[in-house]
Amino acid sequence: MKYFLLLLSVFVITHGAPALAAGDAEPPPEMHWSFSGPFGTYDRAALQRGFQVYKQVCAACHSMDLKSYRNLAALGYNEDEIKAIAAEYTVEDGPNDEGEMFERPARPSDRFKNPYPNDAAAKYANNGAMPPDLSLITKARHNGANYVHGILTGYEEAPADTELMSGQYYNRYMAGHVIAMAPPLSDGVVGYEDGTDGTVEQYAKDVTQFLVWAAEPEMEERKRTGIKVILFLLVFTGIMYAVKRKIWADAH
Amino acid sequence: MGSGERKPFENPAIEWVDSRLPIFTLINKEYGVFPTPKNFNYFWNFGAIATVMLVLMILTGITLAMHYTPHADYAFESVERIMRDVNFGWLIRYMHANGASFFFIAVYIHIFRGLYYGSYKQPRELLWILGVVILLLMMATAFMGYVLPWGQMSFWGATVITNLFSAIPLVGDDIVTLLWGGFSVDNPTLNRFFALHYLLPFVLVGVVGLHVWALHVTGSNNPLGIDTKGPQDTLPFHPYYTMKDTFGILVFLIIYVAFTFFMPNSLGHPDNYIPADPLVTPAHIVPEWYFLPFYAILRAITFDVGIPFTDIVFVEAKLGGVLAMFGAIALLVALPFLDKHPARSARFRPWFKIAVLVLVLDFFILMVCGGKPAEGLWVPLAQVATLYYYAFFLVLIPLFNKFEPRLDLPPSIHEAVLSCCSKKKQCCSHPTEAA
Numbered sequence: 001m002k003y004f005l006l007l008l009s010v011f012v013i014t015h016g017a018p019a020l021a022a023g024d025a026e027p028p029p030e031m032h033w034s035f036s037g038p039f040g041t042y043d044r045a046a047l048q049r050g051f052q053v054y055k056q057v058c059a060a061c062h063s064m065d066l067k068s069y070r071n072l073a074a075l076g077y078n079e080d081e082i083k084a085i086a087a088e089y090t091v092e093d094g095p096n097d098e099g100e101m102f103e104r105p106a107r108p109s110d111r112f113k114n115p116y117p118n119d120a121a122a123k124y125a126n127n128g129a130m131p132p133d134l135s136l137i138t139k140a141r142h143n144g145a146n147y148v149h150g151i152l153t154g155y156e157e158a159p160a161d162t163e164l165m166s167g168q169y170y171n172r173y174m175a176g177h178v179i180a181m182a183p184p185l186s187d188g189v190v191g192y193e194d195g196t197d198g199t200v201e202q203y204a205k206d207v208t209q210f211l212v213w214a215a216e217p218e219m220e221e222r223k224r225t226g227i228k229v230i231l232f233l234l235v236f237t238g239i240m241y242a243v244k245r246k247i248w249a250d251a252h
Numbered sequence: 253m254g255s256g257e258r259k260p261f262e263n264p265a266i267e268w269v270d271s272r273l274p275i276f277t278l279i280n281k282e283y284g285v286f287p288t289p290k291n292f293n294y295f296w297n298f299g300a301i302a303t304v305m306l307v308l309m310i311l312t313g314i315t316l317a318m319h320y321t322p323h324a325d326y327a328f329e330s331v332e333r334i335m336r337d338v339n340f341g342w343l344i345r346y347m348h349a350n351g352a353s354f355f356f357i358a359v360y361i362h363i364f365r366g367l368y369y370g371s372y373k374q375p376r377e378l379l380w381i382l383g384v385v386i387l388l389l390m391m392a393t394a395f396m397g398y399v400l401p402w403g404q405m406s407f408w409g410a411t412v413i414t415n416l417f418s419a420i421p422l423v424g425d426d427i428v429t430l431l432w433g434g435f436s437v438d439n440p441t442l443n444r445f446f447a448l449h450y451l452l453p454f455v456l457v458g459v460v461g462l463h464v465w466a467l468h469v470t471g472s473n474n475p476l477g478i479d480t481k482g483p484q485d486t487l488p489f490h491p492y493y494t495m496k497d498t499f500g501i502l503v504f505l506i507i508y509v510a511f512t513f514f515m516p517n518s519l520g521h522p523d524n525y526i527p528a529d530p531l532v533t534p535a536h537i538v539p540e541w542y543f544l545p546f547y548a549i550l551r552a553i554t555f556d557v558g559i560p561f562t563d564i565v566f567v568e569a570k571l572g573g574v575l576a577m578f579g580a581i582a583l584l585v586a587l588p589f590l591d592k593h594p595a596r597s598a599r600f601r602p603w604f605k606i607a608v609l610v611l612v613l614d615f616f617i618l619m620v621c622g623g624k625p626a627e628g629l630w631v632p633l634a635q636v637a638t639l640y641y642y643a644f645f646l647v648l649i650p651l652f653n654k655f656e657p658r659l660d661l662p663p664s665i666h667e668a669v670l671s672c673c674s675k676k677k678q679c680c681s682h683p684t685e686a687a
């Protein structure tokens with residue numbers, strides 16, 4: 001077992017290795033998230049606020065192809081609310097009986113509407129930079145939640161020795177410090193209905209939590225199941241240890 | 253099997269089957285009364301653990317295959333659909349992805365056990381070689397499995413590794429074209445990898461069968477590395493080792509389950525959650541952790557081998573790296589024939605013991621090097637570590653054959669266990685540790 005722990009610790013070290021090598025950006029600040037730890041859960045109010053930030057700000061540029069409006073039920077919206085949210089968007093459907101494509105209001109079963117018809121259009125609209133799909137963004141970056149929060153709050157004046165081209169911005173936590181996304185948030189851009197402060201910091205925290213949920217919608221169920229499985233295994237292991245001791249007692 | 257005496261079973265149904273197909277006799281012989289050295293330590297659990305992981309991989313894998321789409325345009329999304337829309341799909345997928353890692357952990361510990369206690373030596377050479385075949389098959393299977401989700405690391409890892417074969421003189425490029433099914437990693441590559449990823453685990457089951465068959469011919473080695481001399485040295489496999497293995501398997505599963513449920517992505521690479529894009533190369537292409545030591549050896553050969561101060565090159569760096577990497581595994585095959593020292597267990601080989609523990613450290617150093625970009629001090633470090641790996645087999649082992657003293661071997665397992673108990677009380681307080 002001694003060797004095993006050694007092995008494990010080495011995996012942790014080796015696993016961390018690529019992270020450190022990933023670029024010259026500094027590591028983002030470690031935030032306290034309600035969803036971290038083995039008992040962590042999402043904060044429904046924060047998720048709803050985060051969705052509002054995504055919908056009103058990020059959705060102008062970023063798709064979330066893996067999400068459907070019906071998935072919003074997990075945030076605490078009821079069926080009618082989800083129908084109403086979906087109906088704000090128009091999607092193309094068809095062909096109909098006459099062979100024509102037609103437009104209709106989105107339904108809960110539709111995927112989140114992509115702001116651009118295709119990737120080329122997305123790039124063209126953003127100075128040649130592609131705004132990545134956000135469905136998995138927190139899993140697709142090292143230390144994802146802290147990283148996304150860091151990017152959203154890490155905009156600064158570029159130091160004197162850094163030349164920025166038009167459409168480029170300076171960000172502390174981006175690899176290479178240069179990012180092609182204009183600072184998307186500013187104080188007061190989203191009006192929260194529940195009276196929460198409309199600050200960049202608050203928006204960043206809320207939308208990050210929403211993105212973590214989008215990437216790992218199964219997280220709460222996963223952890224809940226995990227606790228049960230571990231407890232079961234612990235008991236079973238204890239019993240087997242006793243059985244083994246008993247059987248081996250007369251072996252020598 | 254088949255012929256020979258057969259003790260009748262009392263239960264008439266069992267007896268009916270067994271008198272026609274003596275499968276219960278076989279099970280009883282090989283897993284019931286099978287005489288097993290009584291002094292195993294917990295390192296002897298890892299064979300059973302690896303078997304459990306293999307079964308688990310096949311069960312979760314077949315379930316995944318029911319929902320997975322092996323097409324370059326749909327593979328990534330189909331895995332995400334498994335994660336989101338299939339009932340308990342996330343569990344099956346995370347069990348499979350983390351299961352691969354824990355399968356390798358079990359097998360690496362199992363191999364270390366064999367090295368340390370000299371289980372590769374006469375008469376178990378073929379058993380050991382079958383083990384190396386298992387390792388190679390696992391590597392091929394896991395490599396191709398990692399390509400299936402068709403993320404950035406899937407795609408670029410496949411590109412880098414398949415490209416290696418182009419270093420082989422004359423036929424290299426044809427081999428690569430064959431692997432790809434075209435002129436780059438693309439949909440045909442994904443299709444054939446899926447077919448092979450489905451096939452190889454069953455080949456693996458077959459080779460594991462041979463491995464166990466060979467084991468049951470020679471019987472197990474043990475921490476003392478001496479042969480069993482009679483019934484006083486052994487215990488029937490059941491219930492002693494069935495119960496001990498079950499306990500060991502459960503402890504292992506707890507750790508595996510902790511990863512699967514609470515940090516399911518910690519052993520993977522975030523880039524694999526970005527869909528494959530042939531136009532965007534990731535900053536650092538790194539294979540899964542269990543390949544890193546071999547990847548480090550591959551990259552350690554940064555120089556051509558030829559006649560110094562001339563332009564004559566025998567082996568170019570790229571081919572050299574590939575040869576060094578496969579050579580590292582070939583050395584394992586050769587080991588039983590390189591090591592001629594009369595003692596098996598490192599307990600009675602003071603020099604070998606140190607050398608083999610340094611080899612373990614060396615393996616970890618290579619693992620770290622493999623995960624770093626090939627620049628700066630990491631390159632010479634990987635080179636020194638590669639050198640030690642080779643020197644262990646080709647220099648130290650032959651030297652030990654000649655010069656290493658052998659400590660006195662105990663006369664038998666039975667007596668060693670007893671004398672140990674009388675001298676050091678601690679051995680006795682925990683009978684399974686006694687040796």
Ligand code: HEM
Binds near residue numbers: 313
């Ligand atoms: C020796 C046993 C096996 C090993 C070591 C192994 C390894 C792997 C690995 C490393 C992955 C990538 C996981 C990820 O990062 O997502 C994978 C994926 C996959 N494997 Fe296996 N596998 C084994 C057996 C099987 C079997 C028997 C099947 C049955 C057909 C199977 C079907 C799949 C499928 C469909 C995927 C793609 C889904 C996914 O990526 O999660 N595997 N495998």
